[in-house]
Amino acid sequence: MRMCRSALQSTRVGRRLSNIGTCRFSTGIRGGRIEERRLRALVVHPRLPGAKEALLSWDASEAVSLARAAGWDTGAPWEDKGEAAASSSEEEDSDELSGDVDAIDDVGAYIARLERVDPRFFFHLKELCxxxxxxxxxxxxLLFVNASLSPVQQRHLEAAMDLAWRAQRRQQKHDMGTSDINQSRIAVFDRARVVLAIFARRASSTVARLGIELAEAQEVKAKLGAGMVSGVTSQLQQVAHALGRLPGCDKLALLPRSGGARGVTTSFTSSPQITRQKQQRAIDEKRSRLREEIARLQSARGSRRQQRSRDERQTIGLVGYTNVGKSAIVNRLTSSDLLVEDGVFVTLDVASRRCVLPSGRECYVLDSVGLIQGLPINVCEAVQATVQEMHEADVVLHVRDIAHPAREEQAELVREVLADAKIDMERVVEVWNKADLVMQKEVRHLHYLHQQKDPTPVYTVSALTGSGFPQFLEGLQKLMEDLAIKAVPGFQSSNAVQVPQSGWCTVRMPQDLSKNQASDLWAFLHSDSAADASVSTDEVTGEVRVTVRMSDSARARFLKRFGPGMLS
Ligand SMILES: Nc1nc2c(ncn2[C@@H]2O[C@H](COP(=O)(O)OP(=O)(O)OP(=O)(O)O)[C@@H](O)[C@H]2O)c(=O)[nH]1
Ligand SMILES: [Mg+2]
Known part of the structure; x- marks a missing residue:
């Protein structure tokens, strides 16, 4: 057994890495092979005053989805819920602190009802125990608190979790005669950290990976600023007291001999302030190195964006809460096969696909990373890229899951992000997806309510069945044409072009056109409106006539460039 332990400790998987994205954990060596299991997470959803009771279970299940997307096991510890409750009923009778398994709801999260947030531990003492x-x-x-933790709260919670870790080891020793399992201490994650863990786990591009490293460095710096664990000895003693009631544990054995917890016992060779300053300097240097590298790589992404804008096709960007069906809509619009799955953060990078509108006009459709409450927008490169892309899109489709109970809260969050990014709301159109899951009557009612507040049209579709897509495409095309006309220089000024309705028209090409003028004209017709073009020659005058279908915007651009003489 000793051999196994040392071998285990010497492997990278044997120790949990400090890196945010770790999701596997070695449990030992059997038959010369390292056995791995997924990390088990206790998901704690804090219920604070003011939160909607009706959304409690959705919010908790979203937290569980986040933990699963990070690759953690959220189910296993709770499957023996009844058993655990029965076996420990004796102790629970004697102490309400160790009971409360009912607080773990059906989705697998522990619901902590709080009157207020404690500045030191986030939870009040009883709930912390x-x-x-x-x-x-x-x-x-690991412990995942579905909220935002300050560096101080995180540090103090880690200290409390150190006690829980000691209790785990003692229990294992008591039950199995060994405490080899779970060599690592218990990490504490808040919502932003879990999001980073998801991105870290699945980040495929170099920029994304560097972005995660930058976020990690920022987090380490914030922690240094939070200082040491101090002034909470009595609270930690209370936690040890509660844990001491578990089988094989006793309060005194749980508390470290120095009387403190992780952080308190750290020894320094120089003064703490000097050491901290040195560490902060090293982190700052690392951060600026990472930023430079990210900026360099992002300029390459920028040139890809420029390439798109150079070929004059308009761009439609999709934005929305995670899991609302953005990728499913892109797939339907462009016949692509982007990954569509029930879960959070399935799409982790912006993807661009070509789409052909009913008029035959081509445009780009951009799938994007979903948004979520508590998303660390400033530190997540992929999310920043999404916002940036939306900024440059001609039309932004705000996709909503109309069947979701928290649809209003989700929409509000997306609107806030769009407003923060100063995206012109005139270019934003709401698309209500998953209409197949909602009764027609309800959809009509929702439309009515929406129209009371906002007269801009919304499109109700189902990416699953395809319902609503013909009207959606027509509306989209019209909107894009209107926007393109506005973009024509001179529009709405004194010498603005007169723009007739879109449709068929004839371009008469005089015989005296120069070679350059003719090729220019043909190039224009070919790129902008050549779909269904037919060419004829007047037998008497020899004039070439091209009958084409032109959109409003193409017609406006034609008139600007070649004048009204050739068009009828
Ligand atoms: N019933 C129904 N389900 C849909 C519809 N559109 C998408 N879904 C389902 O919703 C889930 C999420 O779809 P995605 O397209 O991956 O959602 P997303 O917005 O791209 O999600 P992220 O990439 O994670 O932000 C999948 O299980 C889809 O099958 C729809 O119109 N009706
Ligand atoms: Mg997606």
Missing amino acids: RVAVQVARHGAD
Whole structure:
């Protein structure tokens, strides 16, 4: 056994990496092979005053989805819920702190009801003890608090989780005679950190990976600023007291001999301030190195964007809360096969596809990274790229899951992000997806309510069945044409061109056109409106006539460039 332990400790997987994205954990060596299992997470959803009770279970299940997207096991510890409750009923009777398994709801999250947020631990003391007991009892490898934690709260929670970790080891020793399992301490994640863990796990591009490294460096710096664990000894003793009731544990054995927890016992060779300054300097240097590298790589992405704008095709960007069906809509519009899955953050990078509108006009459609409450927009490169792309899109489709109970909250968050990014709301159109899951009557009612507040048209579609797409495409085309006309120089000024309705028209090509003029004209007709073009020659005058279907915007551009003489 000793051999196994040392071999295990010497492997990278044996120790949990400090990196945000770690999701696997070695449990030992059997038959010469390292056995791995997924990290177990205790998902704690804090229920704070003011939160909608009706959305409680959705919010908790979203937290569980986030943990699963990070690659963590959220189910296993709770499957023996009844068993755990029965076996420990004796202790629970004697102490309400160690009970409360009912607080783990059907979706697998522990619901912590809080009156207010504690500045030191996030949870009030009683709830903190409960959380620690849950973590210890179920052998969780990490704690995910579905909220935003300050660096101080994170540090203090880590100290409390150290006690839970000691309790886990003692329990294992008590039950199995060994405490080899779970060599690593219990990490604490808040919502932003989990999002980063998801991106870290699945980041495929170099920019994305560097972005994660930058976020990690920022986090380490914030933690340094939070200082040491101090002034919470009595609270930690209370936690140890609650944990001491678990089988094989006793309060005194849980508290570290120095009387503190991780952070308190750290020894410094020089003064703490000097060491911290040195560490901060090193982190700052790393951050500026990473920023430079990211900027360099992003300029390459910028030139790809310029390439798109040079070929004059308009761009439609899709934005929306995660899991609303953005990729499914892009697939339907462009006959692509982008990954579509039920879960959060399935799409982790912006993708561009070509789409042909009913008029035959081509444009680009951009799928994007979904947004979510508590998303660390400033540190997540992929999310920043999404916002940037939306900024440059001609039309932004705000996709909403109309069947979701939290659809209004989700929409509000997206609108806030668009407003923060100063995206012109005139270019934003709402697309209500998943209409197949909602009764027609309800959709009509929702339309009515929407129209009371906002007269801009919304499109109701189902990416699954294709319903609503013909009207959606027509509306989209019209909007893009209107926007293109506005973009024509001179529009709405004193010498603005007169733009007739779109449709068929005839271009008469005089015989005295120079070679250059003729080729220019043909190039224009070919690129902008050549679909269904037919060419004839007047037998008497020899004039060439091209009958083409032109959109309003193409017609406006034609008139600007070649004048009204040739068009009828
Ligand atoms: N019933 C129904 N399900 C849909 C519809 N559109 C998408 N879905 C489902 O919704 C889930 C999410 O779809 P995606 O297209 O991956 O959603 P997304 O917005 O791209 O999600 P992220 O990339 O994670 O932000 C998948 O399970 C789809 O099958 C729809 O119109 N009706
Ligand atoms: Mg997607």
